[in-house]
Amino acid sequence: MIRHPLDRVFLAYRDELSRIAAYLGNVREIRVEKREEAEGVVKLHNVWVGKAEIPRFAQGILKPESLCWDDFADWYASDKHCNWRLKTRVFTDAVNASGENRLAAEGAGTRVTLKGTLDINLRDIPGVPRILAGTLKPQLESFILAMIKPNLEQTNQAIGRYLDANP
Numbered sequence: 001m002i003r004h005p006l007d008r009v010f011l012a013y014r015d016e017l018s019r020i021a022a023y024l025g026n027v028r029e030i031r032v033e034k035r036e037e038a039e040g041v042v043k044l045h046n047v048w049v050g051k052a053e054i055p056r057f058a059q060g061i062l063k064p065e066s067l068c069w070d071d072f073a074d075w076y077a078s079d080k081h082c083n084w085r086l087k088t089r090v091f092t093d094a095v096n097a098s099g100e101n102r103l104a105a106e107g108a109g110t111r112v113t114l115k116g117t118l119d120i121n122l123r124d125i126p127g128v129p130r131i132l133a134g135t136l137k138p139q140l141e142s143f144i145l146a147m148i149k150p151n152l153e154q155t156n157q158a159i160g161r162y163l164d165a166n167p
Contacts, residue, residue: 002110002156004163006080009110010103012159013082014042014075019166023158026051033070040078046071080104084116088144094121095144112156118145 002009012020021030027050034045050067070087086097099116122128122137 001106002112002160002163003108004110004160005108006103006105006110008163009112009159010075010077010080012163013101013103013112013155014044014073016162017046017155020155020158020162021048023161024154026154030071040076042075042077044071044073044075046073091120094123095119097144114152116152120144 004012017030018032021027027048029049031047031049032044033047034043036043048069048071050069068089070089071084072087073082073084075082080103082101084099084101088095088097095118097116097118099114102113102115104111104113118141120137120141122134122140123130128136
């Protein structure tokens with residue numbers, strides 16, 4: 001729940017993420033790379049730059065640029081929802097993450113519902129021995145989820161704080 005009206009929350013989510021990044025503890029910045037507007041849909045390509053340490057088990061596979069990801073989002077003003085897809089900067093073909101955000105008025109505030117999926121196919125990653133792929137997959141998925149999921153959830157809190165400071 002965000003204690004601000006639906007229309008204002010929707011616009012902040014869609015149009016002001018680069019300013020909201022300052023309210024997210026584990027995000028260094030969010031850059032708008034591309035914006036296209038068509039009948040009732042705003043298509044955005046945002047780049048998120050995270051702040052996290054790469055765990056020891058993954059340091060041979062992941063580099064600091066791994067902490068960036070591309071967020072492709074289609075925002076629909078008519079029913080206040082967004083379909084999104086994340087693209088990692090490494091192992092692009094092996095990682096699939098996508099989902100939907102739905103915003104709905106609830107009292108004087110806004111309820112945001114996030115749904116998403118993450119799948120990693122380690123067999124498509126060079127240098128990962130097949131025998132270890134099954135063991136590493138849950139650890140790598142947990143690491144990526146640990147970076148992405150809190151950002152998605154904390155974005156609601158950050159938007160609330162941002163709107164409190166910028167009504």
